[in-house]
Amino acid sequence: MSEPSESSVRADVSGWLESNWDPDLGLNEWRNKLVDSGWGMPEWPTDWFGRDFSASLVRAVEQEFAKQGAIGVARGGIRLLAAATLLEHGSTAHKEQFLRRILTGEDNWCQLFSEPGSGSDLAGATTRADLDGDQWVVNGQKLWTTSAHHANWGLLLARTDWDAPKHEGLSYFVIDMRQPGVDVQPLAQMNGHASFNQVFFDDAVVERGHLIGEIGKGWQVAMTTLAHERRRADGLRSGYSDVGADIERVGRIYDEEQVETATVMEPYTWYPQRAGRVDLALSRALDSGRIEDPTVRQELAKLLILSSSAEWTARRARAAQQMGKPQGPEGSLGKLAASHVARAAARVHTLISGADAMLAGSDGAEDGIVAEILLSVPAVSIAGGTDEIQRNIIAERVLQMPKETRFDKGPFRDVPKNVSTRLAGENE
Numbered sequence: 001m002s003e004p005s006e007s008s009v010r011a012d013v014s015g016w017l018e019s020n021w022d023p024d025l026g027l028n029e030w031r032n033k034l035v036d037s038g039w040g041m042p043e044w045p046t047d048w049f050g051r052d053f054s055a056s057l058v059r060a061v062e063q064e065f066a067k068q069g070a071i072g073v074a075r076g077g078i079r080l081l082a083a084a085t086l087l088e089h090g091s092t093a094h095k096e097q098f099l100r101r102i103l104t105g106e107d108n109w110c111q112l113f114s115e116p117g118s119g120s121d122l123a124g125a126t127t128r129a130d131l132d133g134d135q136w137v138v139n140g141q142k143l144w145t146t147s148a149h150h151a152n153w154g155l156l157l158a159r160t161d162w163d164a165p166k167h168e169g170l171s172y173f174v175i176d177m178r179q180p181g182v183d184v185q186p187l188a189q190m191n192g193h194a195s196f197n198q199v200f201f202d203d204a205v206v207e208r209g210h211l212i213g214e215i216g217k218g219w220q221v222a223m224t225t226l227a228h229e230r231r232r233a234d235g236l237r238s239g240y241s242d243v244g245a246d247i248e249r250v251g252r253i254y255d256e257e258q259v260e261t262a263t264v265m266e267p268y269t270w271y272p273q274r275a276g277r278v279d280l281a282l283s284r285a286l287d288s289g290r291i292e293d294p295t296v297r298q299e300l301a302k303l304l305i306l307s308s309s310a311e312w313t314a315r316r317a318r319a320a321q322q323m324g325k326p327q328g329p330e331g332s333l334g335k336l337a338a339s340h341v342a343r344a345a346a347r348v349h350t351l352i353s354g355a356d357a358m359l360a361g362s363d364g365a366e367d368g369i370v371a372e373i374l375l376s377v378p379a380v381s382i383a384g385g386t387d388e389i390q391r392n393i394i395a396e397r398v399l400q401m402p403k404e405t406r407f408d409k410g411p412f413r414d415v416p417k418n419v420s421t422r423l424a425g426e427n428e
């Protein structure tokens, strides 16, 4: 079926907002309305709260929301990665249980993939899940788990078969984070935040129905989550729209949204800074007069060229996706490009500020934002797969270069690993 025209979509959504948007509604009541209307997540399938819209129509809808200052569905954190994974691999029961509450913001999620001994080598995970009657019993440790302290559900990758080869012995679960066998401990970061945690499982349980996909096929499900995470990573650098910036945000719903931002969304407040804040670079160079320095001008020009070309590459990838073409090299380049842009932006901000860039808090440049940029950009090169891993992927899958020599074939039980023998299942 062909898509409606942009002008008719704009007219429809603005008409709907005029009849329904009310800043004095409660946040939850409004988001439930939005979910039912299909305007909250227009890119999703029509069967599941969406309208099957392409990216350009979605953008038009978002602009109409911004013009009226209307709040959208909850998007923060990893909730949309969870949703994308459930849309692709979840059963109808999973979608019914989880999707609406993801969009209303009632549930918070975390991604339990990385472990002390398996980050890049994710398929080497040794957290185990053993079927016992009608439930899975989980033991082990995860690390770097963003927002685990706010999450009530976790996406868990765990080993269910120690005799299968590494990638074939993993299964994917949704685990209830609020149970006695789950211990969440925060970790402090160098930028002053504590977004990550280590999570210990001690006979935690997963109900049998919360297996996503098939037993032993968890790797394929995890790849869906990671593909969405990597695709999203190149969106981190996009500019901040001015549409609706002049609207006065007064009303119950804005107050409730502010509370949400200050609490469950707090772990993500530094995420714009980790992308480098390219949006601030030119105005800072102009306002400070540092634009007169040829070195600053040169680095700034390099940054803006890099950032624009990365944006165009991302748009080419989106256009190909819309036309139903298979993902080309653009998709793999996006995340690596975001790392380059973030580092180049940090360099430009430092050139503009000089030693002031090192001052954190209100004494620092841009109220400490510049110091936060410097301390946060390394995260882009690590989260969701490091730059080196992205290069390996590009080398092997895009350029078809020879694969890395592997020493991890055969039953996982026999693969050398740097964890205790009990967790590694060697005493089975």
Ligand SMILES: Cc1cc2nc3c(=O)[nH]c(=O)nc-3n(C[C@H](O)[C@H](O)[C@H](O)COP(=O)(O)OP(=O)(O)OC[C@H]3O[C@@H](n4cnc5c(N)ncnc54)[C@H](O)[C@@H]3O)c2cc1C
Pocket: 110, 111, 112, 113, 114, 115, 116, 117, 118, 119, 120, 121, 143, 144, 145, 146, 147, 379, 380, 382, 383, 384, 385, 386, 387, 388, 389, 392
């Ligand atoms: C901001 C942020 C948020 C995160 N949130 C989450 C989360 O919510 N949930 C979660 O599960 N994880 C999360 N992570 C963890 C992240 O996925 C891992 O840190 C990442 O995959 C790298 O793993 P590692 O830290 O174990 O590093 P390692 O895998 O130990 O890598 C160390 C170094 O060795 C290099 N290296 C490793 N293998 C190779 C290879 N084969 N070839 C070349 N070089 C290699 C790496 O590039 C890196 O430089 C987060 C990380 C960050 C920074």
